[in-house]
Amino acid sequence: MWEHRAMSDTRDLVRLIAAHAGMEGALLPILHDVQHAFGCVDGEAEAEIAKALNLSRAEVHGVVSFYHDFTPQADPRPRVELCRAEACKARGVEAMVPAAEKAAGSQVQLKTVYCLGLCSAGPNARVGDTLHARLDEAALVALIEGAR
Amino acid sequence: MRVVRISDDALALACGADAVAAAFVAAGCTVERVSSWGMHWLEPLVEIDGIGYGPATPADVASILDGSSTKSIDLIAEHPFIASQQRLTFARAGRTRALSLDDYIATGGWTGFHRARAMAPDQVVAEVLASGLRGRGGAGFPAGIKWKTVADAPGDRKYIVCNADEGDSGTFADRMLMEGDPFQLIEGMAIAAYAVGAGQGYIYVRSEYPHAITKLRAAIDLAADFIAPFRLEVRVGAGAYVCGEETSLLNSIEGKRGEVRAKPPLPALKGLFGCPTVVNNVLTLAAIPHILTEGGASLYDSLGLDRSKGTMPIQLAGNIRHGGLYETAFGITLHALIHEVGGGTASGRPVKAVQVGGPLGAYIHPDRFDLPFAYEAYAGADALIGHGGVTVFDDTADMGRMARFAMEFCAAESCGKCTPCRIGSTRGVELIDRIRAGGRASADSVESLPQMHNARKAGRSRAEELQLLEDLCDVMQSGSLCALGGFTPYPVMSALRHWPEDFGT
Ligand SMILES: Cc1cc2nc3c(=O)[nH]c(=O)nc-3n(C[C@H](O)[C@H](O)[C@H](O)COP(=O)(O)O)c2cc1C
Ligand code: SF4
Numbered sequence: 001m002w003e004h005r006a007m008s009d010t011r012d013l014v015r016l017i018a019a020h021a022g023m024e025g026a027l028l029p030i031l032h033d034v035q036h037a038f039g040c041v042d043g044e045a046e047a048e049i050a051k052a053l054n055l056s057r058a059e060v061h062g063v064v065s066f067y068h069d070f071t072p073q074a075d076p077r078p079r080v081e082l083c084r085a086e087a088c089k090a091r092g093v094e095a096m097v098p099a100a101e102k103a104a105g106s107q108v109q110l111k112t113v114y115c116l117g118l119c120s121a122g123p124n125a126r127v128g129d130t131l132h133a134r135l136d137e138a139a140l141v142a143l144i145e146g147a148r
Numbered sequence: 149m150r151v152v153r154i155s156d157d158a159l160a161l162a163c164g165a166d167a168v169a170a171a172f173v174a175a176g177c178t179v180e181r182v183s184s185w186g187m188h189w190l191e192p193l194v195e196i197d198g199i200g201y202g203p204a205t206p207a208d209v210a211s212i213l214d215g216s217s218t219k220s221i222d223l224i225a226e227h228p229f230i231a232s233q234q235r236l237t238f239a240r241a242g243r244t245r246a247l248s249l250d251d252y253i254a255t256g257g258w259t260g261f262h263r264a265r266a267m268a269p270d271q272v273v274a275e276v277l278a279s280g281l282r283g284r285g286g287a288g289f290p291a292g293i294k295w296k297t298v299a300d301a302p303g304d305r306k307y308i309v310c311n312a313d314e315g316d317s318g319t320f321a322d323r324m325l326m327e328g329d330p331f332q333l334i335e336g337m338a339i340a341a342y343a344v345g346a347g348q349g350y351i352y353v354r355s356e357y358p359h360a361i362t363k364l365r366a367a368i369d370l371a372a373d374f375i376a377p378f379r380l381e382v383r384v385g386a387g388a389y390v391c392g393e394e395t396s397l398l399n400s401i402e403g404k405r406g407e408v409r410a411k412p413p414l415p416a417l418k419g420l421f422g423c424p425t426v427v428n429n430v431l432t433l434a435a436i437p438h439i440l441t442e443g444g445a446s447l448y449d450s451l452g453l454d455r456s457k458g459t460m461p462i463q464l465a466g467n468i469r470h471g472g473l474y475e476t477a478f479g480i481t482l483h484a485l486i487h488e489v490g491g492g493t494a495s496g497r498p499v500k501a502v503q504v505g506g507p508l509g510a511y512i513h514p515d516r517f518d519l520p521f522a523y524e525a526y527a528g529a530d531a532l533i534g535h536g537g538v539t540v541f542d543d544t545a546d547m548g549r550m551a552r553f554a555m556e557f558c559a560a561e562s563c564g565k566c567t568p569c570r571i572g573s574t575r576g577v578e579l580i581d582r583i584r585a586g587g588r589a590s591a592d593s594v595e596s597l598p599q600m601h602n603a604r605k606a607g608r609s610r611a612e613e614l615q616l617l618e619d620l621c622d623v624m625q626s627g628s629l630c631a632l633g634g635f636t637p638y639p640v641m642s643a644l645r646h647w648p649e650d651f652g653t
């Protein structure tokens with residue numbers, strides 16, 4: 001898991017960027033690594049990356065803000081991603097959303113995603129790299145409470 | 149010691165396969181982790197000497213081992229769901245370990261590649277053309293023509309890009325293939341590289357597929373010597389649906405915003421980093437090794453219906469009793485897929501609607517379940533087969549709400565390049581809300597502003613709002629650069645046509 005960013009992290013940032021030196025199309029891999037290490041890609045990181053790749057800060061910001069996976073601010077709360085795309089809707093996910101939101105409260109980020117590729121076995125959710133299928137309301141609530 | 153086979157496919161894991169595997173190990177068995185047979189309602193599916201048991205929990209281990217389990221389905225290979233399929237691309241599903249080169253070679257792996265490399269590159273392209281293979285990513289463009297364009301394009305730097313973004317809801321065949329048989333995709337890409345003269349390949353996988361990413365990276369390491377000098381790398385998407393569109397995907401690999409590019413130039417001529425590039429879906433490339441085996445192309449060409457040749461890995465999803473992967477020759481009807489293969493809805497209620505082809509696909513009414521699964525047949529019915537996802541809804545579905553969601557999804561995922569999609573989708577959500585609320589009595593706050601000279605100041609009846617929605621869909625369909633804005637009207641208008649009662653009165 002990532003930690004809160006401190007000044008001393010700047011060195012890590014530089015190292016993360018340097019690890020992709022010479023790579024074709026290095027920006028996305030770098031952004032993934034930064035997001036993973038720091039929980040966000042903030043303005044400071046954008047500036048550092050821009051410098052290393054000889055891009056303008058605006059170009060980097062344009063890319064960061066385009067993709068759902070990159071966030072400008074870190075959110076230290078645990079995250080549960082719930083699929084609300086068509087196949088999971090067909091299996092009843094919408095009726096479970098109010099209970100899920102209540103269970104999440106302000107302690108858990110409940111994020112909507114569109115499809116986890118488990119569409120024959122929904123409703124489905126993801127916590128980190130762990131997937132959960134065939135959720136009913138009780139199981140989803142337990143999952144969210146367990147993530148806290 | 150008894151050998152127990154359990155899948156390590158993401159869906160099996162999500163249904164608890166690891167705990168079941170651990171329980172068998174604790175009981176003294178040898179557990180082999182294999183790919184998934186694609187019978188998703190039975191996962192975790194346990195296989196011992198060909199006999200299947202599922203869905204298994206750790207509590208079932210003792211009864212499975214002593215033969216008293218009631219969860220037996222007998223021989224898996226003879227189960228009607230499997231026996232009635234014609235598996236070419238998924239021939240190994242359930243039968244091999246994903247990362248075992250021995251298993252791969254023992255089941256014919258690299259045969260197509262060796263044969264291809266003994267041929268001239270243009271002969272390889274000719275065989276792909278002769279097979280009739282069309283792109284499985286959605287548009288159905290003939291793979292051989294694309295390859296020929298890249299092969300003939302000038303330039304010594306060329307790329308093979310595999311589109312593994314699989315953003316369509318209701319689809320999972322790419323994921324299953326990457327997790328279950330990654331060498332087959334690698335072999336297909338290596339054949340493509342040889343045919344068109346490419347030195348570097350990328351597989352662009354969506355970030356929602358962490359297991360596929362891990363498996364692919366491991367498989368590429370293991371296969372590096374086989375495919376050299378061709379080099380292959382996985383690139384990970386970042387949660388944008390539109391990056392499945394090929395030019396947006398190329399921008400994304402280049403490290404840019406995933407905005408759609410105008411065509412021409414075609415990616416085949418000016419693609420990744422401006423170089424000639426083959427962009428093909430996972431299933432297109434994974435079909436190649438079979439096609440390149442002796443007689444493979446003519447077999448492929450002999451299957452299917454009209455110009456839809458070969459087999460299609462169809463994905464049965466949503467509210468269906470027997471969901472999973474069903475590969476069969478083109479031509480099968482929805483009726484057969486849903487009622488005979490799929491066993492009807494999981495809820496046991498009547499089928500109300502089926503969405504074929506992901507979030508941009510039309511909702512099909514049971515009246516049309518005789519439609520044969522083929523590109524032209526669907527196009528003729530204002531529908532699309534897309535990536536082969538079939539999502540079933542029972543009679544509790546609110547189609548007005550699904551139409552609204554289609555617009556909402558388009559608004560959330562639009563790349564923003566063109567107005568009908570970027571703005572039209574948001575206006576579409578509002579319009580559908582107003583239609584469902586029965587029209588509105590007066591102009592809204594923006595329309596009432598003095599500077600909105602052309603805005604109508606009076607209210608609009610429900611009938612007028614409906615006309616406006618039709619007009620909006622018309623503009624989106626004809627004025628959008630790519631299929632995100634251009635096809636969102638399919639689910640919206642099909643829902644409105646077939647289930648007007650779900651749009652209020
Ligand atoms: C919005 C949008 C999303 C798409 N998503 C995918 C996708 O996830 N996977 C895919 O293979 N093709 C997708 N496509 C189709 C690709 O643009 C392209 O046609 C395909 O990758 C070509 O490969 P094929 O000929 O092998 O099908 C999408 C198209 C659009 C307009
Ligand atoms: S239709 Fe939408 S997603 Fe496609 S190019 Fe236009 S704005 Fe982008």
Ligand code: FES
Binds near residue numbers: 118
């Ligand atoms: S629609 Fe929910 S996992 Fe695919």
